[in-house]
Amino acid sequence: MSGATKSVFASQALTAEGWKDNVHVSMDTAGRIIAVEPESAADSNAYTVDILLPAQSNLHSHTFQRAMAGLSEARSPAGRDSFWTWREIMYRFLDILGPEDIEAIASFAFVEMLESGYSSVAEFHYVHHQPGGQPYDHLGELSERIAAAASATGIGLTLLPVAYMQGGVDGRALAGGQLRFGNDFERYVELAQLAEKAAKNASVDAGFGVAPHSIRAVNERDLKALEQHFQGMPFHIHIAEQIPEIEEVLAAYGQRSMSWLLDHLPVNERWCLIHSTHMTSEETSRVAASGAVVGLCPITEANLGDGIFNGVNYLNAGGPFGTGSDSNIRISPSEELRQLEYSQRLRDVSRVTLSAAGKSCGRTLYDAALAGGAQALGRESGSLAPGKWADMIGLDVENAALLGLTGDRLLDGWIFAGDRQAVSDVWSAGRHVVHEGRHRDRAAIFATYRTRLASILERV
Ligand SMILES: [Zn+2]
Structure with a gap:
């Protein structure tokens, strides 16, 4: 049995049981969610986001x-x-x-x-x-x-x-x-x-x-x-x-x-x-x-x-x-x-x-x-629940589209007034690939894309 190696704390999270305040999500080494538990912010050593959603x-x-x-x-x-x-x-x-x-x-x-x-x-x-x-x-x-x-x-x-x-x-x-x-x-x-x-x-x-x-x-x-x-x-x-x-x-x-x-x-x-x-x-x-x-x-x-x-x-x-x-x-x-x-x-x-x-x-x-x-x-994901892949996103509560909102209104704010700038973090099967809104390898991947695209556009 693999142990918990990573965990995330969220002030608000959309869990399988609905919206919860102060939630701790732990994952195993393979990237599956082990537990979704209440925790006080003061006790948490986990990586912290404002709002956590299934991705x-x-x-x-x-x-x-x-x-x-x-x-x-x-x-x-x-x-x-x-x-x-x-x-x-x-x-x-x-x-x-x-x-x-x-x-x-x-x-x-x-x-x-x-x-x-x-x-x-x-x-x-x-x-x-x-x-x-x-x-x-x-x-x-x-x-x-x-x-x-x-x-x-x-x-x-x-x-x-x-x-x-x-x-x-x-x-x-x-x-x-x-x-x-x-x-x-x-x-x-x-x-x-x-x-x-x-x-x-x-x-x-x-x-x-x-x-x-x-x-x-x-x-x-x-x-x-x-x-x-x-x-x-x-x-x-x-x-x-x-x-x-x-x-x-x-x-x-x-x-x-x-x-x-x-x-x-x-x-x-x-x-x-x-x-x-x-x-x-x-x-x-x-x-x-x-x-x-x-x-x-x-x-x-x-x-x-x-x-x-x-x-x-x-x-x-x-x-x-x-x-x-x-x-x-x-x-x-x-x-x-x-x-x-x-x-x-x-x-x-x-x-x-x-x-x-x-x-x-x-x-x-x-x-x-x-x-x-x-x-x-055919992917075991789509909710914050034990056994699912840890496919999750963090939203930034300071984003203008989300300011002052809680619960379902956060989704109304993001969908109708927001965009990708509200997304602070993304995990795919526990891989923390987006942090502060940027992919971990954005610079290198963008540089390669820019070079290839210039070459493609010369051939169009
Ligand atoms: Zn198509």
């Missing part, structure tokens, strides 16, 4: 897209811009990235995730091969780059190598930037084994799962084969993000994409349905009852003009959700929850839409995102 998991990220921020916001000469015109820019961009670029971008994005208050991330990793589609000499090269970035930054990684097998529902061949994604079933299984090994080598708490990119990119036979082959692990898929995607599936399969998925695959607790933006009322009820987590990425969905998720009906039906930073155009768990709530307010011409009567909106959203994120990553 969210970022359930959806493509880290390489972090370096595209600012490159896709000019109106195209051709006319109307959309997700699909953005995708062309993204394909051209990824085609110039080499392994060192991908590792440097991932490392910096992971630093920003940690500094903004995420302790862990599910990386939906789909660039596997060289430009043009030739595999690297080592098939798992780019998965290992992502794992190395996680190891260097201390973030808790759930690596999701992506299966991408066709260019559309009609089975057309991959083209252009997509050539870097492609594998047939056998090579995907081989690559997944290498990715799992790389993830498990990154840290003791790292996880692994499988991600068929979408119904467009994986046909029915292969989707079913993946579901069968990789039993019991996280299973993530993009779905119902865009109307044209739903229309493409409707034309080919005779059903909307979400209805088709629910009718043909055993969607359950291990599934994470990324976006789920456009659902009918019936689909909303069915997904809420399936046990799957909906993976919402409100900042990216706003940036890409995807549409507005029907959060009010979905939460009323008891549906689980978590948030992801997806394109990483802006990385901030508090701002994702704000954007989610504001999308509903703007649509419904209403206020405080996603909490039950008399309940704090910030607390409601934060609790849901903690549970959904942990479930989606």
Whole structure:
């Protein structure tokens, strides 16, 4: 049995039993919480924070897209811009990235995730091969780059190598930037084994799962084969993000994409349905009852003009959700929850839409995102309770957004008025990676990122 090597004292903490004053959290050498106990401030020798919260998991990220921020916001000469015109820019961009670029971008994005208050991330990793589609000499090269970035930054990684097998529902061949994604079933299984090994080598708490990119990119036979082959692990898929995607599936399969998925695959607790933006009322009820987590990425969905998720009906039906930073155009768990709530307010011409009567909106959203994120990553985290990974954040009570607030109002203040500057400390599985708002290796990781980014921008 490992002894307590580290401990944290908080003046206020959101524990599994609710808000408590003067709390001492101890961890074992592996990074799991051993005890959450009351203690007086005077008796404590522990590291001290003002406010201690369980940290969210970022359930959806493509880290390489972090370096595209600012490159896709000019109106195209051709006319109307959309997700699909953005995708062309993204394909051209990824085609110039080499392994060192991908590792440097991932490392910096992971630093920003940690500094903004995420302790862990599910990386939906789909660039596997060289430009043009030739595999690297080592098939798992780019998965290992992502794992190395996680190891260097201390973030808790759930690596999701992506299966991408066709260019559309009609089975057309991959083209252009997509050539870097492609594998047939056998090579995907081989690559997944290498990715799992790389993830498990990154840290003791790292996880692994499988991600068929979408119904467009994986046909029915292969989707079913993946579901069968990789039993019991996280299973993530993009779905119902865009109307044209739903229309493409409707034309080919005779059903909307979400209805088709629910009718043909055993969607359950291990599934994470990324976006789920456009659902009918019936689909909303069915997904809420399936046990799957909906993976919402409100900042990216706003940036890409995807549409507005029907959060009010979905939460009323008891549906689980978590948030992801997806394109990483802006990385901030508090701002994702704000954007989610504001999308509903703007649509419904209403206020405080996603909490039950008399309940704090910030607390409601934060609790849901903690549970959904942990479930989606297959990670034992999401609450300050013995046995969980010590994924925790400290908030600074002197931050202007939090001044004078206590209890649930702290979450309302952080989510609706604050940002990453309120985050003083972050632990991922007990690793104290952010202190006084800065990642322990920010300077070196930023310097490498700046050099690589300058080189990338010369090639764009
Ligand atoms: Zn995505």
